[in-house]
Amino acid sequence: MNIPKRKNLKRVIIIGAGFSGLQIAKKLRRDKYQVILIDKNNYHTFQPLLYQVATAGLEPDSIAHSIRNIVKNTKNFFFRLANVYSINTCKRMIYTNIGELDYDYLVIATGSITNYFGNKNIEFYSFPMKSIPEALNLRSLILQNFESALLKKDIKERQRLMNFVIVGGGPTGVELAGALAEMKRYVLPNDYPDLDVQHMNIHLLQASKRLLDGMSEESAKQAYKNLKELGVTIWLNCLVKDYNGKEVFTEKNKKIDTVNVIWAAGVKGALIQGFLKDDIKKNRILVNHYMQTIRYKNIFAIGDVALMNMNPSYPNGYPMTAPPAIQQGNYLVNNFNNMNFFLDKKNISPFLFKNLGSMATIGRNKAVCDFSCFKLKGFLAWIIWMFVHLVSLVGFRNRAIALTNWIIQYFHYNKSVRLIIRPFHRKKII
Amino acid sequence: MNIPKRKNLKRVIIIGAGFSGLQIAKKLRRDKYQVILIDKNNYHTFQPLLYQVATAGLEPDSIAHSIRNIVKNTKNFFFRLANVYSINTCKRMIYTNIGELDYDYLVIATGSITNYFGNKNIEFYSFPMKSIPEALNLRSLILQNFESALLKKDIKERQRLMNFVIVGGGPTGVELAGALAEMKRYVLPNDYPDLDVQHMNIHLLQASKRLLDGMSEESAKQAYKNLKELGVTIWLNCLVKDYNGKEVFTEKNKKIDTVNVIWAAGVKGALIQGFLKDDIKKNRILVNHYMQTIRYKNIFAIGDVALMNMNPSYPNGYPMTAPPAIQQGNYLVNNFNNMNFFLDKKNISPFLFKNLGSMATIGRNKAVCDFSCFKLKGFLAWIIWMFVHLVSLVGFRNRAIALTNWIIQYFHYNKSVRLIIRPFHRKKII
Secondary structure (H helix, E strand, O other), X not given: XXXXXXXXXXXXXXXXXXXXXXXXXXXXXXXXXXXXXXXXXXXXXXXXXXXXHHOOOOOHHHHEEEHHHHOOOOOOEEEEEOOEEEEEOOOOEEEEOOEEEEOOEEEEOOOEEEOOOOOHHHXXXXXXXXXXXXXXHHXXXXXXXXXXXXXXXXXXXXXXXXXXXXXXXXXXXXXXXXXXXXXXXXXXXXXXXXXXHHHOEEEEEOOOOOOOOOOOHHHHHHHHHHHHHOOOEEEOOOOEEEEOOOEEEEOOOOEEEOOEEEEOOOEEEOOOEOOXXXXXXXXXXXXXXXXXXXXXXXXXXXXXXXXXXXXXXXXXXXXXXXXXXXXHHHHHHHHXXXXXXXXXXXXXXXXXXOOOOEEEEEEOOXXXXXXXXXXXXXHHHHHHHHHHHHHHOOOHHHHHHHHHHHHHHHHHOOOOOOOOOOOOOOOOOO | OOOOOOOOOEEEEEEOOOHHHHHHHHHOOOOOEEEEEEEOOOEEEOHHHHHHHHOOXXXXXXXXXXXXXXXXXXXXXXXXXXXXXXXXXXXXXXXXOOEEEXXXXXXXXXXXXXXXXXXXXXXXXXXXOOOHHHHHHHHHHHHHHHHHHOOOOOHHHHHHHHEEEEEOOOHHHHHHHHHHHHHHHHHHHHHOOOOOHHHOEEEEEOOOOOOOOOOOHHHHHHHHHHHHHOOOEEEOOOOEEEEOOOEXXXXXOOEEEOOEEEEOOOEEEOOOEOOOHHHEEOOEEEXXXXXXXXXXXXXEEOHHHEEOOOOOOOOOOOOOOHHHHHHHHXXXXXXXXXXXXXXXXXXXXXXXXXXXXXXXXXXXXEEEEEOOOOEEEHHHHHHHHHHHHHHHOOOHHHXXXXXXXXXXXXXXXXXXXOOOOOOOOXXXXX
């Protein structure tokens, strides 16, 4: 990989430039370590706003930022654009599409991928929304559907194009359903005067008995109410069984005709080959209180891919969201910078997640926030949601562009970027 | 195509939503005509700024605008996303990928495509820059090249990735060369500290004896001087003969090793099947003073695709740029709205192009403007260039976003959107 080793410096390889990996890459002391960051993209993605890219609210440049631009302290720092295929824990090597590299310490921050729970049909036909290209595909799909619907004389065929099924009632599903409903209300009637947009149906299917499982009962009810008002059809206790590209089937033998199934029903750790079976649990890498893997003292895992199940409040591990990832990144880099960590753990306190709250937006002036001491809904919650997301974006420019977009959209009731730049070619339905 | 005909209205089909086609679609009287606009994209592209998309200065959403959003008077107006394959002038029909349609009047505003002058090798291996996807491909290519160059141990191979050859010294070539040179100076050294960016070479090859053929000698000299200062190697009287994907050959047996040839050497009319040989000249459709085709009274051609060679100042037709296209669109729609046009041409003055001037930018604070009474260069010309391009963008939002980007870039010396969202996969070199 063309990176010369420095004799007096230990080499740390970080795999993944998500929320957790970036913290380490930015803050790791360059006088103690040679830092190598590897990611399959040359940009960091702010995943919480992917749904706005999919629904033509923001362009990718607002929620993505060049990694080479984020990590500015380039002394003893190397970024490589690569896919990591596997690791060899004995030889202390990683293997990638651009060659191999040895490490002294390895930090696995590979995040998560869409979980189809083993259903190959759903994986093949439905649309995920975990990356920017996937969000752009979804946007193209939505817009192409309406262009196609205009041409259909067969009512059933037209309806199939205009039925949208979102599977998963977590924050992603709720936010996406709300954004689609607002497109239906404010944007599409103007864009398609010769199409009866009222025939567009948005179904939100949730397997459990309520929306927003990770949030309070109160917020879940508010989200349910707001989505209903926006015209979203919500199905609770509704587990999807199969999908053939034309019809989605639920466990209770319900059937919805649609060519648009958006899969927001779950994620699983993005694992790397090379671990033993015991090191993995629930598709995540088991770690101790110090984010260290159970078997290898020089390998760490943080963020979505790490499973720390020793905190009694989180018996299934911390939620696979940004806040634990950021906190774990900060925690680990502090330990790294304090070299004693590797000699004597007694002086190091274990990682503890501080839950600062959670939030979800449903649409214009509509959001829900759960904080430890109070809950909020409506306009104020929406303002807080926007503020928190805006300041979380990387870089002044991204914030400025996103804010400009949001202000214009707020006053124009418009989603401005409904451009089919790269048409999405549907997989053939056999 | 599922568009019912209205008995009392004549049907006008406009093919192409570029500068000229849009004028007609927006302004044609809906009480006299049923208006159908067809384009292969659902957006209008502001082509003069494509080079900024290619060099990571702007995102596509700043220079593209949804056609359905531009044409707001939707009474008796239909937009269809389609590729027009051919026309039948006797049956008065057009044939597209989404079906056929008959017309009373047809306006061909299909614009232009890249002209490779018949060289299949160049067409296969070089990069055009006439559309947004092409500009995005070019952006990905530039960024991917530097990531690859990092990994090359062979000096010749690395150099081949870092040599950029731009063919064509018109405004596109000049602006692209300037933007690349500024990337080399301001952006890449920070992004690639472990690569010697000084090895990046930018060659601008021009077949004629000066740059900017359409502009004044004075402006051409200034552009030459500015580009030289920015480190661009300019080759005049240098006609490209061939390109094999690795080496570009000129007529004087010069050879440059490069995998990056950007073809900005010419355009030709985007013709549609169905015309007779005599109707076409120099790859453009011949029209009379009224933008009417020679043979068919109900078919008109405007913009780049139309050749009006009866103005003695422009014996080869008007330049294939935005100003004639916009003026022709406005001219023709006025004639259409004045129904007498079809009965009595004596009351209609022929189209005359008003040349308001031309301009090109080279880089920060550097541009040249030719107006009829005076010429400008330097900072003031640059400010005028920016102002003219900004107000020419469609819609308040596009202007706001582009301006925000430009201001941030001006103060940060940075190109912010260097994200490889859709990696470009190079054609295999055999």
